[in-house]
Amino acid sequence: MAPDDRRDRIGRLLDLLRADDTDKLESTRPFGPREFTDPGTAEAERELVFGRVPSIVAHSSELARPGDFLTLTMPRNRVIVVRQRDGGVKAFVNACRHRGARLEERPSGRCRLFSCPYHRWSYNTDGSLRTVTYDHTFGDIDRDASGLVELPAEERHGFVWLVDSAAATIDVAGWLGPEMDAALAGYGLDALLCYRAEGFDEPVNWKLMQDAFLDGYHIKFAHPNTAGKIIHTNVLAVEDYGRHARFLSPRKSIDRFLEQDPGDADLGRHVTESHYLGPNSTLLRQPDHFQLLTFRPHPTDPARSRMEMRVLVPTVEDSRFDETEWEKRWNKNWQILLDVLHAEDFPLLRASQDALASADAGRMLLGRNEVINQIFHRELRRLTAAGER
Ligand code: FES
Ligand SMILES: [Fe+2]
Structure with a gap:
């Protein structure tokens, strides 16, 4: 046409x-x-x-270096988007897997790990669980299943795109x-x-x-x-x-x-x-x-x-x-x-x-x-x- x-x-x-x-x-x-x-x-x-x-949540230049992150409120989830060490981007639900505290309060920044303000569990920037505080007293925990919940994210044409559902693909x-x-x-x-x-x-x-x-x-x-x-x-x-x-x-x-x-x-x-x-x-x-x-x-x-x-x-x-x-x-x-x-x-x-x-x-x-x-x-x-x- x-x-x-x-x-x-x-x-x-x-x-x-x-x-x-x-x-x-x-x-x-x-x-x-x-x-x-x-x-x-x-x-x-x-x-x-x-x-x-997918919808756009950031321009790539806002997450220029490994550990650069931003947080946002999507319609379904509160989200952290973070630049990975390998240059990729990942997005996670911004909620601690212990008892659900909001993990990152800042709108943006750079970090080596995410540390929960409530009982100080910490997570690597790839979402994996890094430390459980007083873990000798905490009891059984499946660490591999206790990382941050990942949301589908992709970088294309200089933008970071996200689907606001952990069950979706992108x-x-x-x-x-x-x-x-x-x-x-x-x-x-x-x-x-x-x-x-x-x-x-x-x-x-x-x-x-x-x-x-x-x-x-x-x-x-x-x-x-x-x-x-x-x-x-x-x-x-x-x-x-x-x-x-x-x-x-x-x-x-x-x-x-x-x-x-x-x-x-x-x-x-x-x-x-x-x-x-x-x-x-x-x-x-x-x-x-x-x-x-x-x-x-x-x-x-x-x-x-x-x-x-x-x-x-x-x-x-x-x-x-x-x-x-x-x-x-x-x-x-x-x-x-x-x-x-x-x-x-x-x-x-x-x-x-x-x-x-x-x-x-x-x-x-x-x-x-x-x-x-x-x-x-x-x-x-x-x-x-x-x-x-
Ligand atoms: S809620 Fe995050 S460490 Fe307890
Ligand atoms: Fe207008």
């Missing part, structure tokens, strides 16, 4: 912009606001989505499918550095959050003085890969090519290329860096979620800047992103969650033009329906 070559795709985007049009699906899709508040739906998503398919390439796997492989994401990562706990359902960051329809209305000045509203050229999607949106700087043939001009600087990476991430490819946005349900409350934002940039050595300029540039970029989130997106989304929790909020509708949102909800329905029997 959609041409695969980037130049052709940008050409198609220009045609849409000239025609004041956007890619569209065959029909609108009605939905009920309870999708964002219902505990049964939230449970199905935990079990049948996050418990079964196959990131299989989950991505040939088109998205090839697209990500072409970006060299593993050579980039995660300049900064931050999480935001919001009183908003994760799908409402994810929806807002797949939405080309709201730009100039919710962001009139920021993104709305830079990016066109309601113009997307979409490639639907099934579980995932790639979509281009035009920056206003492309307007000079509306009347003239761009010839050999590099139009890549005049578009943002975004990716919906199912089930819960948006990856934005900007002209000189990438931004990864990840959305995770709260473990119990459908009306809460955590968003994580990461900015992935070329290292100082790979850039044309010296260290001071590099830091200044990316810090400024990060602050602008933060300001827009806190001043514009989050207030709107908190109010949406509150409003649609109204008892009589009524049926709602996704438009034909809201292609990526429709793909996101279509794929969630597919995953949750598949597990019902």
